Amino acid sequence: MVSKNVLELVEEKYDQALKNGNLIFTETSIDKLKDGETGMKYHVRYTPSLNKKPVSGEGESEGKKNPFENPEKELIVLDDVNGDSKFRFLLNKYPVVKNHTLLVTSEFQSQNSALSPSELITAYRLINRMDDEDEGRRNMMFYNSGSLSGSSQDHKHLQFIPLPSNFITLQDSLCSGKSHYLPTSREEPLQNEKVSFAHFTVPLPESSDDVDEDLLAMCYFSLLQRSFTFFQDWAAEKPELQGNTSYNLLMTKRWMCIVPRSSTTSKSLSLNFNATAYAGLILVKDQEVLDKIKGDAHILDTALLECGFPSTAGQKTNEYDY
Template sequence: MLPKDLSQRIADKYATAVDNGHVKFTQSSTKKVKDTVSGMPYVLSYAPSLLDKPERGDDPERNPFGQPEPELTVLEDVADGEYRLLLNKFPVVAEHTLLVTKEVKQQQSPLSPIDLMTAYRILDRLDDEDENVRHMAFYNCGPSSGSSQDHKHLQILRLPQNFLTLQDKLCAGKSHFLPNFKTEPLQDNKVSFAHFVLPLPESKEEVDEELLTMSYVSLLQRALTFFQDWLGERPALQNNMGYNFLLTKNWICVVPRSSTKASSIDIGFNATGFAGLILVKKEDIYNKIQEDSNIINTALLECGFPNTAGVKSNEYNY
């Protein structure tokens, strides 16, 4: 069981950890931008000081989640001792948490029913409809997904206030369904990159391990089909497969990944990028994006695969 006051516990732990220097918060300036070509809404977070952060944290040789710092540990036992809930040591958004397996598991491993259900329960505890507070859980899986730590962890991030993601727009007014040979997952045909989305039931009582698992597996299967079909053209994918998993209380999404970094500009993405949350560290890139936000649409495609809206998964044709 998650404590009822989870939000408060995170807030208290975070405030103390920032004060005593255990959390190293990075300031950023944020700006909402809409790509007029694809219609995709973005929040740009510009954080130049992140360029100084070492890529794998302050001690690259150490697994930070094996014996996490007590000052960052919000909950020692989540889901009968399966996980710990930790504060992210290097957040850009306040109170960013990590759901970390206690046992060492690989970040390449698929999400289990209990991973999915625990993430959903945390979202349910943290979201506050009256206060317009929403969160997203995400999982960067595999070498091309943007992850930097190999110990299995999901992340939970507060979404910017009043921000509707691509997936929110896609699922607005739609009921939950599972894709089958006739019905494909939702995909916005105006954006460049492939993404597979399913709406979740509005009532949390209808959401259980089975529903989340069936939804996740059906989306993951589409991502795996991509890799299979692209291997002939890009054999390097064999050792470089990855995908991003994104979950809110409203929808579930999988994005197959081909690369961590874009090829046309110097920017990389983890799962957050495919919800329109774009973290920019370099000034010249920030300026370019402000001049033409469609650059992000191109960069996201370079890190993923071409959109297949309207095409059945057994008819992908490259």
């Protein structure tokens, strides 16, 4: 069971690690933008200094090491999250937002593997413990899976970031006022009709008492199934990418969403996206790119589609079923 005071532990550990230089926080400036055509809101973070961060698997030996095999003890918040030696809970060493954390498997597992029911419920419980609705504190978990998902580490890790206060994500708007249901061929996952990229979303139950590992696993697999339809069609069109099943999973207490991915980088914008981008949280390291986005926020919708697949809003499952 996830300990009750986990948020306190995260904050204490974070302050200590920052003070002692075990964690490298990068300052960002933020522009709040809205795409007038789709209504999607964006928080665009700009940080030129992140260009200097070591790239995993390249260059120095530090970059090649698996950081989650023997994590730095100064970053460990919980060494054994559930008392079964399966998961550790760590601080992100290179955050751009305070209290960015990671749930990592204690033994190596591939970042390409599907999430287990126990990983899903552990992530949900962590969110539940760290959220405080009265104070407007909400967290989002994301899982970048597959080589085109924006992931840079192969060891299985789920990430948690506090959402900006009062920020309404694409998925929040979709799920507002909707009750939980499990997608079937009669009732499709939600997608915003104006947004161009596929983003299969389901509302989760209001009360955490109604959420268990079976419910989360059923939601996850029903959304994943929709994504696999694209990969199957793709095998015929782009045989070089056959077998690549990259996607982003995003989850808050209110919803779960899966975005199938076709590329890490938008060519039109020269910008990399991970899961956070599909909730409207964009990280930009280049001034020229930032200026373009500020000139017309709608170019983000096009760029996100380039790295995803076209939306199937309004189509029935049997029209595009796996």
